[in-house]
Amino acid sequence: MAHVLIGFAEALPAAEVVFSLLHAGHRVSAFARTKSLPLARLPLEALHVVPAPEHDAKASADTLATLMHGDTAPDLVLPLDDAGLWLTNAAKIAPDRIAGAVGPAAEVALDKAAQVDAARASGLAVPDTVLAGGQAAIGTIAFPAIAKPAPAVQVTDNQLVKGDAHYLTGEADIGGLQGQLAKSDTPYLIQPLIAGQGEGAFGFATSDGVVAWSGHRRLRMMNPHGSGSSACEALEPDETTRQRVTDFLNHIGWRGPFMVELLRDADGTAWFMELNGRMWGSMALARRRGLEYPAWAVAMALDPTFRPEPPNRAGPTTVRHMGRELLHLLFVLRGPKTDMHRANWPRFSRSLAAVLKPARGESFYNYDPAHRFYFLKDTAWTLRKALKR
Template identity: 50%
Template sequence: MTAASPTRVLIGFADAFAAIESAWSLADAGHEVFAFARRGTSPALAASRRVRVVPVTAPEDDAAACVADVVNAAHRLGASVLMPLDDLAVWVADRTGLRVAGATGKAADFALDKRLQVEAAAGAGFAVPARTPDGPWIVKAAMAAIEQDDKLIRPGGRAAATEADVEAATAELAGPVLVQQLLTGVGEGVFGFATPDGVRAWSGHRRVRMTDPRGSASSACRSIAVDDELRQCTEKLLASVGWRGMFMLELLRDADGTPWFMEVNGRPWGSMALAVRRGFDYPAWAVRQALDPAFVPEAPDPEPPHIVCRHLGRELIHLAAVMRGPMKDHPGPWPRRAATLAALRPTRADRWYNLRAGERRVFWRDTWSTLATQAARMRRRAS
């Protein structure tokens, strides 16, 4: 089999934010795509005509059983390559013994341990948030995935204004933590594909809007060029850990223009739609590399025009938040309603996450699922 031959690829988890666009990138490359999902769930990707979803034990219930189920599914389906789509899947994939289009071994350790990432970023010349004498701070789990009693946990983070808050957050979070200065700014991402001869196919994004104006993932983002200084620091960081394949560096650019290092995503990332729409087929390239380690991708030439990509469900949540007005815990200026309505008005130039001809059921199911999840979250907060 050559690297260009169609293969059966097993990806997961199917509800990962990058799942739909990654699956389509692989299908467009001619691969047969299967996606594993937690048993009893029905992700939006299940509505795709080009992907078959298979159930596995949720790693939050039984991590060992999840690994075994993924291995059995790969063997049963004849999948040649396994691609993890989120951090829990990176942990699972590293324990399967299968051919993985992604991080394994020391690379998986690096992808899941923010302490290793922060150390490498500082050594490469990035500005890295440190613990300042005075707050506020962000207390976040150092590990993206932690196994406890054979159950997998993905701990998050907490804001802290006092030392007592830091102690409380540390006690609540599983495993070791990082305590860093709480910064404000605009989120950016640096994408690329690392090869033995350096990074190829550079691209990037800048956040346009957040789902929650107080701070959250993007509801809309814009593609941007990656400047030379960031490229040099990124090359040095990745070379120091021997990284291969696709990557995403998450940055926060403050009001003074300083790009602060946040973390490395060693698997498909949230704004994959933006990259794929512009011809940067990182998921398909990762499978090619898994089949042929000497593979080097070719970036689109000339580089395509920059675009904005929007997620309908998240944009609607953003609009609802702005119309509702700021909450007591919001310290900064709140978006104006008139400006938000104008900014959210659809245009012909818009690109939408998870929308393509012949797959509109996926788009609407994803939108509905996003809104339903937000509604459930709000009910829990109110109770």
């Protein structure tokens, strides 16, 4: 069994990853920007504080490189979010010690423009996309639209930056975005705003093809304006989706766990949104159904011939994040910020009934029988963090 360093520990799937690795017999350490995290309550070998890459990217990479050096260093590092994926590659750790994307695969995982090109070439439905940047005029856009940074993260002046998405409802918004692009080196993807339900296709890519398929459908977003899920249900990807996602993964040379985000519209078209090329937020749902993607990522890093056994999918089909569910209610109460969100805004009574519906502990994110009350601590931390903003 291996000693695995994971990070960033602030990432949404962190606790589920710890539980997966511990159950597989591994020792786990984590790196984070602070030690004031609920994850510190779990049986970690160590919780290492590294300089925040958002403040000093080089110091952060140098610190991680030092952590992975020496006789007592962890055997492997497993990135949990985009910042962690960038950091593990920036630290110049040997590729065979990274239980995640490296080299060109990591570049694609952090480049949404490259993902869009690969998805289109693989037959996935891709919204009409304009790549905008610099002084060039944006051109004609169909409203409403959304503009999102092409890089998942990027380094500017030695600071790791994650840009914000912008809703575009008219020419005035285009003018504002054009002014921002002229001052920045960040390209943006502009796509029509599609109404639909979020889905995810998960699996484990090997040289023999994709195995251990699974997926989710979003039931509620934490923030109905657009965010990660607060509740989701199991969904098996259909054969067409599986084939096109497989072609996409082959196109980019992907190996190991993956999550492809899709948006299914009223006509049934599953539009490609992006690839999550690291651990993803709804890992709890996969794990409850026997799909131990984090442990499998480590197993493949230790033995490239590893193939997971077919899981027993007997667990709950719906999983909820208690803290995010409570925040969902607050967002619903505040109401929509724009007219374009008003038509599909959730009814508070319906959301309240769904959030208050009783459920067993295993039906919540970050629940583990060996650490029964951890998910309550995580709930409190989630609420405190959100309400301080």
